[in-house]
Amino acid sequence: MLRVTLRDLQWRRRRFLIAIVGTSLVFAMTLVLTGLSNGFRVEANQTADALGFDTYLVRTGPAGPFIGSPPFPQSEVTTAARLPGVTAAVPLVYTATTVPDGDSTRNVNVFGAPAQGPGMPPIASGRAPAGAEEAAVSSTLGVEIGDDIEIGSSAIRIVGIVDDSTALAGQPNVFLTVAGAQQMGFNTQPIVTSIGIRGTPAAVPDGYRIIDRAGAVADLMRPMTAAVAAITMIAVLLWVVAALIVGSVIYLSALERTRDFAVLKAVGVSTPSVLAGLCLQAVIVAVVAALLGGLLSLVLAPVFPMRVEVPTSAFLLLPLIGVAVGLLASAAGMRRAVTIDPALAFGGP
Incomplete structure (x- = not known):
């Protein structure tokens, strides 16, 4: 047969x-x-890994530390750092904006974090931003170190390249200092959208809640549902x-x-x-x-x-x-x- x-x-x-x-x-x-x-x-997982936090402290109500997270005073970072079980607490700012792309524009995700320590991803070439007018950007953005580009309404100099860093269906990630992201998204006001935490807090301040790494990934995935x-x-x-x-x-x-x-x-x-x-x-x-x-x-x-x-x-x-x-x-x-x-x-x- x-x-x-x-x-x-x-x-x-x-x-x-x-x-x-x-x-x-x-x-x-x-x-x-x-x-x-x-x-x-x-x-989304690669972005969360690059930030390097175990948990995030956010205001009560939002789905996660990025998309739609309401801002709160940066002074709360000091309170978070004193919580039992916390080894590091870092201010974070997230916003979305655009960059010129020929005759059109391109959406980018902007993350603001301290230049040193967790929150700033590994830099493939160049260095991490040190001032409000500097940025490290994804290699997918197609720019070079030393280029000056307009991100949102700010003129930013590229000082570092992060290898293949994207979120939200291929949108390039841009990494600024906290002051740079506050200047771009909140008119220099000293506010943050979340606090990145190393460790597991034993208690949470009133009006706030903890989002773990899986919740942060789900937050970045939410617009793609x-x-x-x-x-x-x-x-x-x-x-x-x-x-x-x-x-x-x-x-x-x-x-x-x-x-x-x-x-x-x-x-x-x-x-x-x-x-x-x-x-x-x-x-x-x-x-x-x-x-x-x-x-x-x-x-x-x-x-x-x-x-x-x-x-x-x-x-x-x-x-x-x-x-x-x-x-x-x-x-x-x-x-x-x-x-x-x-x-x-x-x-x-």
Whole structure:
């Protein structure tokens, strides 16, 4: 039965090749969409890691230390530093603004932190900002050390480059001193949007609450919630399309092999063996398409304008999912094979 199945694949190789190419494109797009969704979380985690805090102190009410966090007096940093369990308390300022990008503008995320200590990310080249008119920026912004750019309404000199630092779907991160961020976002008022804390406070001042690192990551992910849900829905639809492609080819093959199935049954081949041959065809098509789709996704990922981070688990699961899709898709063809009457083998043309 195996030889018969392989010979049928060879005989109808053009049709099966088209099915493999079409299914591999669907699998590749599914992997890319998975990587796109995962990229939102990867960049949020990298930003949180770069800041280097265990927890954040924020005013009661906001969802996290960044998006929509209401400001409060910078003097509260002294109070936070005295809390039991706190080894370091650092003022932080977050705001969003734009930078010129040719004839248009580009959104950036601005983080204000002390030049030394936690809050300022590792600098790939150059140095950390020391004054209010200096900044370290993500390498994705496309500027060089020594360039003067307009960030918001402020003229800022680039003194450092942070490697591939982005958030909120690929928006470059800009790191200023606390005074620089206050000047840009709050007209130099001595206020902050959160306090970064090393350690775990044993108590929290009235009117404030603690956000852990996972909560900070979720806060950076919050604007992407609808996008992630939409991407997930599209990925599910693509799996359906993949199943339909494989299923249609297997079903057409079953229709064309009606006389073949009848002959096989007439010579004593059992129905389960005939079904196994159809299943094997579907699995071969789906697995080969999954392997090609994985390679194709590696080619397509760098083309996307946003970060695409396909998790290793997705590559490992793809062949297994491909087998499941193949078996599911071959159901219609198997039903056709089961109903074949062996007497057809002795009928006329």
